Amino acid sequence: MPSILLIEDEAQIKKFLRISLEAHQYHVLEARLGEQGLAILLDQQVDLVILDLGLPDMDGQEVIKTIRKWSQIPIIVLSVRSNEAEKVQALDAGANDYMTKPFGISELMARVRALLRISDPPTTAGSKRELGGLEIDLAEYQVRLDGQLIHLSRKEFELLRLLTNQPGHILTHRYLTQAIWGENFADETHYLRVLVRQLRHKLGEEPAQPRFIETLQGVGYRFKVSL
Template identity: 45%
Template sequence: MSALRPRILVIDDEPQIHRFLAPALDAAGYDPLRADGGQEGLRGIALWSPDAVVLDLGLPDMDGKEVLEKARAFYDGPILILSARDREIEKIEALDRGANDYVEKPFGVGELLARLRVALRQKAATQAPVGPIRAGAVELDLDKRLVTRDGAVVKVSPREYEVLARLAMGRGKVLTHKELLTSVWGPAHMHDTQYLRVFVGQLRQKLEADPAHPKILLTEPGVGYRFIGD
């Protein structure tokens, strides 16, 4: 992040979005930047190197997913999608193309700021030395491939560990079914979502205080899962 206030570039063609988001971001300690279209947004990312980007999908000059794809060719900071498109396929495509998170319009500014904080923490965590990842009583030591709960070793299968490790390394980012299946089982199994349901269910039984109401391994319906750590 920048040495001064983190810079947040909002790429959206709706003036009212900028009118209420700019003061909210400013009050939260960020430096808001504005772009009204896709081409202007890409120039802004290249020029300002913002700490994070909030990107609308419905832009007047190009689709937001195209902006996302072009931005990912040279920008590795967090990109949060902001869109009125509520179809699951839109979310999945955006996440598969490199978005960190997805917030639907209409939205609460508190939710957007919370997701922004998570994305910025995730980026900072990837730049810091990797240490044990904690979530309440659960600790995952990536170096030792060891999972503990309340200090006691939890026996997990190699496949369970791979699912857990990939979610934990996301540090709050939602990982799509396709991402998880491809990375753990291989491309041939990218549509076998039942595998994930089984293994996530097994992990919840071993790690969650109340598996029926998980606090660590959360489901994003129709999209994927996310790991909520300390």
Template identity: 50%
Template sequence: MTSAAPRILVIDDETQIRRFLDIGLRAEGYGVLLAANANDGLALAATQSPDLVILDIGLPDREGHDVLAELRQWTQVPVLMLSVRDAEAEKVRALDLGANDYVTKPFGIQELMARLRALLRNRPGEPELPPRYDDGHLAVDLARREVTMDGELLSLTRKEYAVLDMLLQHAGRVVTQQQLLREIWGPSHTSDSQYLRIVLGKLRQKLGDDPAAPRWLKTEPGVGYRFITS
């Protein structure tokens, strides 16, 4: 069984560049996603989980640097920046914000492909999630999507389970409100924090988790939430 071809998201407002990259990437066997502006690009990044992003700095609705900074709030997908700006300061800024590489326009397709192959080859692997979490009280069977407390099956809604699952996948680390809202409710709901607060409140009730002295679900004020591992 062969693995699926890597998918590349191209965010660039120049029609000719998008067409050029679309043809070139498909010829090399990659899947391609195209966006002409920042908002569409972020939406595709959130919903389609590309393996790599090619991001233009000069976009019509937002600066590419801002898009990069937002991406880095919730994903470590490799990002290759494109720009007509070749000043060293521009490159340093992009790299400091989390870009993995930087190519100045105009560029040669073979050099770009070589850089993409290097980024895809060196991308960090996702940690493999154990099939079951069990601390003696709370147990989450990720394969069966079942949650039990002291052996008793809990009835969670889809959203409650999705929030618990996502926090558990990042156990010990803070998951931002925007990341939770984007991944579970969709990219158009990143400001609807009240949805998240309601679901967290109900989830805590079902777990018997006191927000003032949390055992599992800790609020990081103004940032997000963290699943406590010890």
């Protein structure tokens, strides 16, 4: 039974989440304060964190940064803060997903399932990945789509590699531009948009109905996983 830690100070929301998660066969741990949640993570086995940003003792953004100093546990943010800057900050700090309140419980459960599936991905020591019709050979720099070899540039291949490192994980514009072009290009998101458009063309997909690369408007991209 996977364990999920709720770091949430609103009693009603916490009760609703606990009942919903337990109904889906998850073991639930609870914390009202950020420091309390961090202490639980250090002391107990936890598989996923659901975190509110507006905590009484510390900002949730700091909780994310603290966790990421020593753990890659999946983190889903649930927050009333809906502005783009807050979302980007949380995702850049290391959150895996971000949902605004009010939220649909079915969608939250689907995102929990997806993150738990990929939180301990199989090793890629063999240098090959197979994802929904895509076959990626990291050693040979080869990509096949539905069995057909497609030719990618080095940067297109690097973008695909980064996205498929953690399927379902949102990668921000800033993270991707830094990783592909370097620190000096962190804010040059137009380069990234062009690269994504080129990669999508070669993968034969339309942005409005993506098979592989999902756009999070104003935030970044993620490689789609089945929910």
